[in-house]
Amino acid sequence: MPELPEVETIKNDLLPLVVGRTIEGIELIESSIVSTPRPDEFLRRIIGRTVTGLERRGKYLIFRLDKGYLIMHMRMTGSLLAVPAGSDATEAVRGARVRAILDLDNDTHLYFFDRRGLGKMWAVGDKEEVVGRLGPEPLQPDFTPDVLKGILALHRSPVKAVLTDQQAIAGIGNMYADEALFEARINPITPASKLSAEQVGRLYVAIRQVLQSGIAGRGASVDTYFRPGGGLGQAHLKFKVAHRFRKPCPVCGTPIERVMVRNRGSYFCPHCQPLIKYTLEEGDSAPRKVVQKRLKTHRVVVQSNQP
DNA sequence: CCCGGAACCTGAAGGC
């Protein structure tokens, strides 16, 4: 699932191939991939334009054009494959769900794969139409510990839900939120506004560390993600809790548990990330029934499959 | 306003 480190890797890999190139054509195999505007107008806005820059904002990939912007979002299963001139894509494309193909003037073809078809593209004059509501970039200098403290203080929902809220902080998804909370030794269902100053400080360091590590590993290939050159990322090899259900915690050996937060599976170590019960009851705005259910869920591993 | 949950979507995996 492309999150900040994966999209950053896609951007870095694609940069030398697309900047300065003109988009000669687009094959829209599934026009539902276009979010805005309508597909015919989308093509009119993009075809013939020259790519002058490539940027990332949160999980969005932004092609800066000589006029306007082409923006892509991979959602869960989207990925891009760049096929340079003289290469044969037949084998790579076999059996894959190709949603669109961009043809560049250097005879490079950019394939937008998406197994589940939730990925989207936009053609807009002002990129803020698409990314304007995103929270701060967690790796930028203006994302300070005080900024994080202010964001967390605004939310009484579980800290895990705040970390993955794109309007609170941009770019963090399920995997890196779990990893950051583990590194900070914070239980995912702790209400965000109830975190201590010490916990916020640890979380700040952890967020930046796990994202930097993800970029250094060129993204996590846990599902369908691969790099534009076709290779896999390595970041998932360093994961300590994400997607490691019932495997031993690398710190204490306790089996990793999984709890649902906002209908998202959250992996954590029950020993290293203990829940402070009174904190939850006092600071959580959720109905008492939901709180009790969460507490119960936390203590009991709710998973039907056997180890 | 804020929160939780459903819908969108398809393929993998588990249960019977």
Add this chain to the structure above:
DNA sequence: TGCCTTCAGGTTCCGG
């Protein structure tokens, strides 16, 4: 063996 159900999670929308 094969069909059916469940689950995966980023985003948006709706209802309490």
